[in-house]
Amino acid sequence: MHVSSAILALFGLLSGLATASPMDVNHGLTSRATTFDNPVFWEDYPDLDVFRVGDVFYYSSSTFAFSPGAPVLKSYDLVHWTPVSHSVPTLNFSNRYNLESATSRAYVKGIWASTLRYRKSTDTFIWMGCVQDTGATYIWTSPGTNAAANNGEVSSWNWTAKGSIPKCYYDVGLLIDDDDTMYVAYGNTKIMVSQLNKDGTGEVKSQQVYASPDGTTIEGSRMYKKDGFYYIFVTKPANAEWVLKSKSPWGPYDRKVLVDSISGPLSSAGFSHQGGVVDTKDGKWYYVAFMDSYPGGRIPVVAPLTWTSDGWPEVVKVNNAWGQTYPVPVTTSKTVPPPTGISTFVKLGPEWEWNHNPDNSKWKLVGGQGGLTLGTATVTNDLFSARNTLTQRILGPKSSGTFHLDISKMASGDRAGAVLFRDVAAYIGIHKEGTTTSLVMVNNLNLKSDWTTGSTGSVAATATAIAATTTDLWLQIRADITPAFGTNTARQATFWYSTDGKTYQQLGPSFGLSNTWQFFTGYRFGVFNFATKALGGQVLVKDFELKAL
Known part of the structure; x- marks a missing residue:
C-alpha cells in the first residue's frame, strides 16, 4: 500500500525535528528524537525473532558456529538495541562445535533461524532451534526471570538445556496460544505446524498446513495470533515475505504478499525481507526485517504495519519503497548502552x-x-x-x-x-x-x-x-x-x-x-x-x- 496522505503530512512535520539513527546511540545524542533512520542498528543480527514483554522488546538472532549462540537483545523503542544474554551458552550439539581439529569443524552449521518467546504462565523464556547437521531441535530455557512482574525487565538469566526433539523444526517459529498451548510453525516449501506437549519438550501432533505454489522455496516461519486469526509469516528468499492466515492453527491458510522486491532503504543491499512482527503497548504494529548487506552481513530494518478490515497486515511504504525514515515507534526516556x-x-x-x-x-x-x-x-x-x-x-x-x-x-x-x-x-x-x-x-x-x-x-x-x-x-x-x-x-x-x-x-x-x-x-x-x-x-x-x- 502507498503511505497515506496523513502519514506523509506527519513525515513533513517531523522532517525538521530530531532524527534517531545508528550513529545517535553511538555519540549519546538526544533520546527525544521523533523519527528514526533505517537501518535501526548497523550490525549483523540476521534471522531475527522479535517480541515484547511489558515495556521491553526482545530480539533473537542466528549465530551459526559462534559461541555462545542465539544472542538476546533488548530495546525500549525498537530503534536502539543492546545485547543482554545468549540463549545457548554452549553449543551442545556435537563435538564438531568444539573445533578440536581441522577435520572436525562446524562452519556455516549450528544456529540458523531459531525462535525465542516468553511464557508468562511459567515465567520462562523458551528458545528452540534445529541444528541441521544433527537433525534435532534443541531447547534451552531461562526460568524464574520475573519478567512479567517487572514490566519486561530481567536482572539475571539462567539458561538451562532442556533436551532436544529428534526432529528438525527447520526455521522454527513458536506461538504460545491464549490457552497456553504451544505450537511451532516450520519447514521449507511445505509449511508444517506441530503442537508441543505441556512443557514444550516433545511433540503431540504434526500436520502440513501449506505448500507453496510450483515448489517455490519459502522458509523463516514466524507464527502469531491476533483477533482470533492465526498467522504464519514466511520469506521467499531473498526478496519477499508472504503472510498465511487462518481461523485455526491447522488451516486451511489463505495467502497474501506482504512485500516483494521492495526497494530501499540502502543502496547496494538486498531487499528487506524475513523477520517478525511485534506490537507496542498502545496497539501499533511493526515489521522488523533484515537486508543482505555484505560485506557486513544482514542488518535489521523496521517499518510500521497497518491492518486491513479483514485482518491482513500491510507495510507502510514511502514512495512505494521501504522508508528511510519513520516516526519512532515508542517515545520513552528509557535508554540502552551504546555499542561503542x-x-x-x-x-x-x-x-x-x-x-x-x-x-x-x-x-x-x-x-x-x-x-x-x-x-x-x-x-x-x-x-x-x-x-x-x-x-x-x-x-x-x-x-x-x-x-x-x-x-x-x-x-x-x-x-x-x-x-x-x-x-x-x-x-x-x-x-x-x-x-x-x-x-x-x-x-x-x-x-x-x-x-x-x-x-x-x-x-x-x-x-x-x-x-x-x-x-x-x-x-x-x-x-x-x-x-x-x-x-x-x-x-x-x-x-x-x-x-x-x-x-x-x-x-x-x-x-x-x-x-x-x-x-x-x-x-x-x-x-x-x-x-x-x-x-x-x-x-x-x-x-x-x-x-x-
Missing part, C-alpha cells in the same frame, strides 16, 4: 562470541582492573582451526576495533593478534620465533566452498620499528562495511599499530572485503592466540575499543 566504547574485560559481555565453543581452561578474566588472559589452546598453522578466537560484530557503515595487548608472555612459535574474521580474512599480529618478535600483516587467509581451509595466509608486510623489549601493543583494524552486495566493489579495511596507544602507523596494504553471502555471517573484529610449536604461551588482552568512524 572501551571494554576493559572486567566481565565478558554479551557482545562477545567465540569462534566455536572455547576451551575454557585456556582463558580467564584477570579481575580487579580487568583484562583477559588468552592462552594458546591449539597447535596449528591455521587460524581457522585455532580455538578461542574471540569476536565482536563490526559497527557499520565504518568503524574501528582496537585491541590493547601485553605480548610479554608469548612463547616461541606463537601467533597472536587482531583479525578481520570471515571466510576470507586478514590480520595484524605478532609472530614469535625464538627471541625474534615480528609484527606482521597477514592476508590471503580463506576457506574453500566446502569450508575446509584453502589458504593459511601470506605475510604481506612486516614492521621494522618494534623493539625486542616491547611489551604493550595496540592493534587496530579500520573497516568499511558499507553495503556492496551484488557489486564488484570491494570495501576496504586497513591495519594499524601503536606502541603508546596514541600514534598509529598503518601496516601492509588495504584489504578488500568479500561481498559473497554463502558464509552467511558478516565480517567481525577478533583477537586470537595460537601455537605452532607447543602450548604454554599467552597474551593479556587489556582492553578493546569499538569506535564509529
